[in-house]
Amino acid sequence: MNAPVLDASDIQGLLRTGYGTLPHARFTVYSITTAAGGRQFLAWLADRTTPASARKAATATQVALTLDGMRALAVPEAVLSDFSLEFTTGMSAVSRSRFLGDIGDQDPSTWRWGGPAQPAAHLLVMAYGVDPATLNTLCSQIDQVATANAVDVATRLDTATLSDHEPFGFRDGISQPNVTGLSPSATPAGTPLTTGEFVLGYPNAYGKLAPRPILSAELDPGHILPLDAQGSGGADLGLNGSYLVLRTLRQDVDGFWAYVKSIAPDREIDFAARLVGRWPSGAPLVLTPDLDQGQLGTSNDFGYHDLDPAGLRCPIGAHIRRANPRDSLDPNPGSSESVATTNRHRLLRRGRKYGADAASSERGLHFVALNADLSRQFEFVQHSWLNSPKFDGLYDEGDPIAGARTAESANFTAQDLPIRSRYHDLPSFVSVRGGAYFFLPGLRAVRYFAGEQSS
């Protein structure tokens, strides 16, 4: 296949890095009021969007659009229908809500942003800074330009100073896929995944280029976009882009620990670790089931099948075993085929926690995930791994941490000898406060969206 060489100068940096050297971040979702204003703002942002090829700097800026945002920029409908159906349907649409488990008290009508009752989510700007002052300067500059172009703030998502522990107190962000061309070569272990699983326009796990918007040449008269490498003669709007999932997940920290205490008053940490699948240090239960060993805190090179096929060390339904089952599922658990099958459903996670204040009731995670196929990757993980009461042979339990609770999925089983312990009616510890599907375009595509020729 005639696939292009990975072009780091056209890929937004977020695909390569979570900007760990920039501990301060703010995500702002904007509503565009006029197409002309929106384009002006985007054109200004295009010059400041950080590519993956950029050297380390004191700030970074990333830009993504929703389908409604593209409409607000007056992008022709013929272009929009080429995006994936999940993206064009939108995260808050009824069909997606039902599939993702955003129902009942998690319904988009209850959301703080991105729901039907809130200002339209059009444009996402992710701003990163080396210190609070630098970030503030960057953000006020961006906001000024937005205001001057009649672009309104729909929601401002502040984040807490970057740390490696999530609000419940467990080390987070350990398991990231190793991606050809994107991951730093030293880390992490395991067979690398193909670039095309995360960046459009490159071969994916099936050796194919994922579907992406290819425009007929007359829609790009200025030749801003690269030509379709597959030779259709069209302009490749998707190349170097990715789908970005943003979900604001509130974590009920007090509720979580109160529940854990009510179940296991004299071994809180131990029980909490069963729910998570790792100890607070990050050490995986499958490697150290009885004791938190800090030196295993960032351990990510392990499977489940050989050490723990029955879930006696790490419960089958524990959060990390669901979020990445590794080698535990069909076909042939324990085999490289099993790992390869799991690896067709991976996500690059780029979230940041929010709510620095331990006393604050609003704490949680602005979950950010990047993938090339929303259906096979993000939605599959959410539906068939986290939320499914039937995951890996189970009957009636969802993810104890991140799963959507229903009457059919509120149990949790800790497999044990001689008999399992089963817990009923787990409260919900995580609730969705907002979310949307965005498209994170390549830099040339950002310029295309910002240009007059798209009208």
Place this chain on the structure above:
Amino acid sequence: MTALAAQLQELSAVDGLSFPQPTDVHFARLVILPEATDLSGQPIPAHLVYMADVDGSEYNHLRQLAQHKADVLDSTFGRCQDYPQQRDDANRYRWLTTHRLPNDAAYVNTVGRGASQICDEARLRDEIEQFLDNHHNDLAKLAAADIHQAIWEHVLGCPDLAFAQRPAPPPPLSWRIREAVHMVVVPVVLILLIPVGIVTLPLWAILLRAHERRDVPETQRPDPSQVLALREQEDEAAHNPFAAIGVVKAGWLRRLTTIAVLRAISYAARHVFNHGSLAGVTTIHFARWIFMDDFRRVVFASNYDGSLESYMDDFIDKVAWGLNAAFSNGQGYPETRWLVLDGAHDEQAFKNYLRRHQLLVQVWHSAYPGLTAINIENNAAIRLGLSSQLDERAAAKWLALL
């Protein structure tokens, strides 16, 4: 047609295809096959199809249907041409039997496990799990064999679980003998045909390959509104109904190939893939292939666990060769080589093809909507182990099923 669709929607809302317990019906559905044209442009009228996965004789089921679902039949098939004017049980039954289409190939997850057995074993498991919950701390102090014994005694005290005191009865001996004979006779006949095969198979392969080079795969994406309508009816239960229709590619070669492939599937499903797995896919309860309209079209229908995305991924990752063999004779299927290669390995092309040919299932009923095939298999293992004498090791293994 719109009146029929409205009628089906009404039926769906009231679970109109449910049967009283204990039942021998696993799944039942009504599907409209919309009006279509065949490859020569000839119109094919719309059809209404009833499909059920039942234990025992299908004629028994049709008789029951004529008796107990008369209103359903009259309000739906009553809109079909030549439905009897004189609407009584006998006429309905006769009409059903004369319009019956046999399966050309069928897969059953576990041959011989009836619907009522599945429901009973689920109740058994619920009761045992509750018993473990209620007496967890006391039981956890015991040895595995003693826990097994305690559970056994508890079940003995449950009159509505009396069935669990014995393992599930095996299928009748006569049936098993018939199956064994069939299993042997078919290969014997094939062996006798080897000389013919040596001559014809290479010829067939070359011709097929020539066809494959000429065939034009579909490149269109499915209509978004159609996908949304399909998604609307998916993921309500632990499993979903799937139905699709395709036109067989032109020419005798494709027609014969389809017939041969379905024969092979039929044999394999009967004798090889008859306990828990269809060539590695463990999430299918029932599946069937039916020729329609004088071999011009094939309907495929199944009941599968989880979401359609996971069903398709399972297929692509585990049995792409089988999918290619079964479906590449359908017009528009992704390009294959030598019948089994490529095809479904083009993930997106295959998913698009599937969605484009998928049919809405207007009415669907499941006898056990909360169970996956894996759950059912696990429940059966619980029941089997319960009434067995287990030593400490075997008892520990059995307790891991709970």
